[in-house]
Amino acid sequence: MPELRKDPISGRWVIISIERGKRPSDFPRRISTSRGGFCAFCSGNEHTTPPEIFAIRPEGSAPNSPGWSLRVVQNKFPALSSAGDLNKTAEGIFDKMNGVGTHEIIIESPEHDSTLSTMPLKNIEDALKVFDLRIAELKKDPRFKYVLIFKNEGEDAGASLDHTHSQLIALPVIPHLVQEEIENARQYHTYKERCIFCDIIHQELAYKIRRTSENEEYMALAPFAARSPFETFILPKRHESKFLHNGNPALLAEILQKTLKQIDVVLGSPSYNMIIHTSPYNNEINDYYHWHIEIKPKLTKIAGFEWGSGFYINPTPPEEAAQFMRDAEID
Amino acid sequence: MPELRKDPISGRWVIISIERGKRPSDFPRRISTSRGGFCAFCSGNEHTTPPEIFAIRPEGSAPNSPGWSLRVVQNKFPALSSAGDLNKTAEGIFDKMNGVGTHEIIIESPEHDSTLSTMPLKNIEDALKVFDLRIAELKKDPRFKYVLIFKNEGEDAGASLDHTHSQLIALPVIPHLVQEEIENARQYHTYKERCIFCDIIHQELAYKIRRTSENEEYMALAPFAARSPFETFILPKRHESKFLHNGNPALLAEILQKTLKQIDVVLGSPSYNMIIHTSPYNNEINDYYHWHIEIKPKLTKIAGFEWGSGFYINPTPPEEAAQFMRDAEID
Secondary structure (H helix, E strand, O other): OOEEEEOOOOOOEEEEOOOOOOOHHHOOOOOOOOOOOOOOOOOOOHHHOOOEEEEEOOOOOOOOOOOOOEEEEEOOOOOOEOOOOOOOEEEOOEEEEEOEOEEEEEEOOOOOOOOOOOOOHHHHHHHHHHHHHHHHHHOOOOOOOEEEEEEEEOHHHOOOOOOOOEEEEEEOOOOHHHHHHHHHHHHHHHHHOOOHHHHHHHHHHHHOOOEEEEOOOEEEEOOOOOOOOOOEEEEEOOOOOOOOOOOOHHHHHHHHHHHHHHHHHHHOOOOEEEEEEOOOHHHOOOOOOOOEEEEEEOOOOOOHHHHHHOOEEEOOOHHHHHHHHHHOOOO | OOEEEEOOOOOOEEEEOOOOOOOHHHOOOOOOOOOOOOOOOOOOOHHHOOOEEEEEOOOOOOOOOOOOOEEEEEOOOOOOEOOOOOOOEEEOOEEEEEOEOEEEEEEOOOOOOOOOOOOOHHHHHHHHHHHHHHHHHHOOOOOOOEEEEEEEEOHHHOOOOOOOOEEEEEEOOOOHHHHHHHHHHHHHHHHHOOOHHHHHHHHHHHHOOOEEEEOOOEEEEOOOOOOOOOOEEEEEOOOOOOOOOOOOHHHHHHHHHHHHHHHHHHHOOOOEEEEEEOOOHHHOOOOOOOOEEEEEEOOOOOOHHHHHHOOEEEOOOHHHHHHHHHHOOOO
């Protein structure tokens, strides 16, 4: 059973996974580049993953058989354990609880070389709907307070498999960074009676200097204080605190793929991380927090300064990045 | 003039360095491994660095000539600008100020292949004293609120030069992570009337399960909620809020080198980041914050989950890491 531990200094929670406990010799001395060969996420290899939790497949076809266009499976090496209770306890002056949660994999395409930039829009639309479905389903488990959905694309971004996939982790605590965003957004709302994200969107609608694209429902933009080059957020233009709530998944798929195509063209298909930030289960519908997708191409290194300060050094002004993105010639 | 920008959502400040403004084609697609050749930090090449701010060198020897054992120079490519005022302004709903600060390099040894693990203890002791001196000197500049000293050792940890060196960045704001630590420590002190760091040290003195070494004045330990494998903190055992204040630099040099030797033996000389956290200029002596050194071997990747949550996945329990460290056979 892994443990969640709260650092009393920073207030941050950490997962200590004892089962996965690595020994010193387990760590690579060089970045591994061994890839390719057998792929558990490809069509025909369904039996090599844990059994599917959900799939989009032709009516009547058997679970864990080919023919699917999207699969959700448990992570074979989950970061958290899905069984057991939280058992919150003290260890001396420290606080801890069991590392209860769930860790799922969403395989958006059976094609090995497909990515969100290249797959049919229908697959992305389906994936977004499935994210929403899984969030709703996991809400029924009272142990969970938050679901984080993210994607690591490419080895530099932390992907251990080539075949594109997203990950979902349900957590028994609200993550520190999400809580911090929510607290700041709430304080802003208390002071201004407006949502800070809505204010940012309105400013971009007026000045358009950091906007990278837009459709009827969504806007993509470079944040004013982007932590790294070409960091891009996608947000609903209308206030929505809960992921996809009342939204149009086809339009979201469209702007997401367009943004990733722009990044591919401008930066030569870099590795990237993508994260969905939405309101926690205990307060999904509210006036102050605004769900969004964060996309961060992996271009710079996190070193001592960032690690020690929470300050980031971004060598590309977001306005210039946005200009490059807008100018990208995508098909 | 670079800019500091505050993200209104997270409260985080970011340096936007316009002069260093990278273009898309500037980013490496693969990690560069081209190293070696000419080294500006080696003895004999003093004229290729910016002029020295401070040096330990034989009496009567000319500045910027060979013979030194330690040099402090401006970073040739500083992240912040040392001239100008802050000029705090708004940009629409956003807040910004000029990126005023200083960015210095401390070269602890003239030997190209020397590291903190291998250099004479006297060099480390000198470096620690010089850190203290530079912090005191920069306090005279009223624009600066905080000085962060850190080291990136090895390419994976973000070092761009092989020759070991530390970096010092003086900032016009207190970094987010430091402020957060201070706030949490202050809250703890308000509640308990004790310093949280002192409580951690007392617990380790009693149980010793996460302690990795100790001398008369300092303790090294694996934090309870270590963010990554073999993360190690070094702290004064007596309460001290200000770096090295009343401390013994020879004893600090000793435990620092011992800790790094343990890491080298256990993990095969990995890349690492080292950071000094001390109290800010406006409140250097206080009852609730406790200065410390954080050492983080670069063994795991920061990926989407960490990036999106502030949660870290640490595959090695700190108690096991501490045991490995204690068992390391160092000379």
